[in-house]
Amino acid sequence: MNAPTAQVRANRGLRILCPNGHLGFAPTREGSFNIGLSATPDMIACDSGSCDCGPVPLGSDTSTSPLAWQTHDIELMLVGARKLGVPMMIGSAGDTGTNSRVDRYVRIIQELAVKHNLPRFKLGYFYSEVPKDLVRRKISSGEAVTGLDSRPDLTLEELDATDQIVAVAGVHPYMKLLDMGADVIIGGRSSDCAIFAAPAIRKGYPEALAYYYGKIMECASFCAEPYGGKESIIGEITMEDVKVTAMLPEQRCTIASVAAHSMYERPNPYYEYFLGGHIDMSDCVYEQFDERTTRITGPRFVPAADLRVKLEGAGKVGERFVGIVGVRDPYTIANIDQVIAWARNEVRARFGEEGYQLTFTVYGRDGIMGEMEPLRDHPGHELCIVVQGVAKERDRAEEICMTAFRQMFYARLPNVKGTAGGVAFLLDEVMQASPAYRWTLNHTMRVKDPMELFPVHMIEAGV
């Protein structure tokens, strides 16, 4: 079988290899990546961040992806890119794109460069963190920090409750670093599409196609079928179109898979917003170009009248403990809300009404969907209840969780036959989990210059 797109097309445009839709989150598959490398792309790029992981990584300034997987994926890209002599770029370093995550990726690159004896190269990076004081001054000066998705404007109180803020960069810091001659770029938090759009715009391709290019590339093989993540794709942009090709021999980029992906994880299939504007995909035309390649034309670029940068922020709620109980008695299952109410009352009697959070997630009834569960009146023959206790102080969180957990065992149901213990313990203990955080910022803030929150730096790596 011919390796897909191994042939080099006449009049070819800019071709970027994307190995992974979220670098580090699960390891890149090497087979399709190597096929991609053999097709000699002009650049290797991918995104490494997401707010899908919830507010904990950003708030606590940690990664949800293991260092070993991040290093594995970066190593593949770095060695491949230096061998081909083409740039590589990673955006939203380390899941969140905070400064510590950028620094971590820069360090990984430096260490790998020494490990592989790579000749010296230019390593550019930029930061995306936003100091709380800067946001405070904006609000104090009467500049609204506007809520997205029906959120109210940011208040000083919500800002105070925030531990970490990142701004979502557009194409600008990537273009700046490419202008400065970077061979490798590690980006702070940025729009997924900006990583791919930046080199395309810099080469003079139309902005509408360039942003669409970024949009369709950023999740790697998620735009192909059959379903299979972490496989490589190659996208090509020309003056007229964008083409995407699956690298795994078993996958194809079809009209259906590409069109479907253009609406993935966004509220509306037609619009994609980023710093500086948005693209309108209403009139996009999808064509099957060859067996595994789809061609796209027709996106429109709509520049923003006002430069507004998206801010993501997370704040700590408290320390968290978790307990797990099971229930098998059908009478107890039918009355599980009474058991929970008993446990809540016992916690209330000891700790009062406020200053903590206590939740019961009832798997086997509505643990996943809550009030949206149509079958919540039809619980299974056994239930698993996850108890979470959250409070500012560690010991208090532990005791709250333990009180609720234990008291489920002692809950007093009037007609229960099992008078030797009301629930089954998986472990007779409550476990400390990561602290609880919440999303405090999903807002936009006006900026004068699209670079003002994203300082760039250039160093050298290699031997």
Add this chain to the structure above:
Amino acid sequence: MAGTIPLSELAKAIRSKNAGVDKITFDVIFRDRANFEHVRDSGVISRAAICRLFNVPDTRISDHVEFEAALAIKFTLFRKAPSGSVGDGDVFGSQQYAPLLGVEVPI
């Protein structure tokens, strides 16, 4: 006698996923135009039907789009609390689509 067929047998993909931190978006994607149009026209996943199925008021629906290019019907719900808030049982929003599988579509 006219019967029904579950949506899961007519759609190629039925999925849900976070769309940012405050919303979950649902995609019902068809392989061919006939099934897409049949389901669209049947109204079984109209705004009103979604409200009944998921027990939410219409104000919880932020978008509801029939997306011809992808032969898809897409709708988006506001979350009750942002993703990953204490007690959230689906941080990625990736298992909220299940009730759609069994939606009965008149033949």
